[in-house]
Amino acid sequence: MDVINVMEKFSLFQDQWSPKVIADLNGQQVKLAKIKGEFVWHDHKDEDELFYILKGKLKMQFRDGVKLIKEGEIIVVPKGVEHKPIAEEEVWVMLFEPAATKHTGDVETDMTVKNYERI
Amino acid sequence: MDVINVMEKFSLFQDQWSPKVIADLNGQQVKLAKIKGEFVWHDHKDEDELFYILKGKLKMQFRDGVKLIKEGEIIVVPKGVEHKPIAEEEVWVMLFEPAATKHTGDVETDMTVKNYERI
Numbered sequence: 559m560d561v562i563n564v565m566e567k568f569s570l571f572q573d574q575w576s577p578k579v580i581a582d583l584n585g586q587q588v589k590l591a592k593i594k595g596e597f598v599w600h601d602h603k604d605e606d607e608l609f610y611i612l613k614g615k616l617k618m619q620f621r622d623g624v625k626l627i628k629e630g631e632i633i634v635v636p637k638g639v640e641h642k643p644i645a646e647e648e649v650w651v652m653l654f655e656p657a658a659t660k661h662t663g664d665v666e667t668d669m670t671v672k673n674y675e676r677i
Numbered sequence: 678m679d680v681i682n683v684m685e686k687f688s689l690f691q692d693q694w695s696p697k698v699i700a701d702l703n704g705q706q707v708k709l710a711k712i713k714g715e716f717v718w719h720d721h722k723d724e725d726e727l728f729y730i731l732k733g734k735l736k737m738q739f740r741d742g743v744k745l746i747k748e749g750e751i752i753v754v755p756k757g758v759e760h761k762p763i764a765e766e767e768v769w770v771m772l773f774e775p776a777a778t779k780h781t782g783d784v785e786t787d788m789t790v791k792n793y794e795r796i
Contacts, residue, residue: 563750564750588727588773606703628682630683633679634702639678654707654773
């Protein structure tokens with residue numbers, strides 16, 4: 559039962575758009591990611607996905623508009639809702655989602671990570 | 678799909694040892710709590726429980742020792758592991774756990790909250 563220091567974990571990687579698993583519980587995972595630029599449109603058919611912004615500002619684009627999520631803020635994207643994260647400057651984000659969640663849903667692109675690294 | 682500001686949510690309540698639900702996803706909940714003093718020994722038979730310390734220092738007592746969890750740190754207490762949170766000064770904590778998680782497990786005390794408030 560380790561104590562996990564979130565900012566220390568962020569210091570262990572620099573690659574963007576590549577979530578790292580820091581904890582597993584109840585079939586869910588806590589992941590950290592650094593992101594900058596535009597991701598791909600995708601949804602997760604069966605999984606709600608929580609984004610908790612720990613540094614920077616994330617624009618979450620939806621088909622019917624955009625939400626700005628700032629440091630210290632959370633958004634939960636419900637299953638089946640298409641979304642596209644956009645970060646003009648690098649954003650550090652904590653994700654909380656089922657372990658089965660695929661990175662880009664049923665969409666597959668050059669950005670898709672199939673096996674999440676654990677740190 | 679609201680944007681949830683975590684510190685604004687903490688400003689909405691002062692009562693201690695009374696977790697408030699701020700988000701629901703995948704049968705799990707995100708809760709916030711302010712705690713000070715000693716809680717009761719308990720475990721959760723079927724639920725792992727994540728504690729993310731957002732202010733202060735938490736001592737988590739286990740039957741075989743104690744862990745200190747500081748601001749910005751996480752601990753996951755696995756199902757079935759007895760634990761007793763202790764906060765010498767007020768601690769602000771975010772919890773991730775299944776919606777079915779009972780506050781004090783099968784132990785019932787004056788501190789037990791049966792219906793979590795939503796904020």
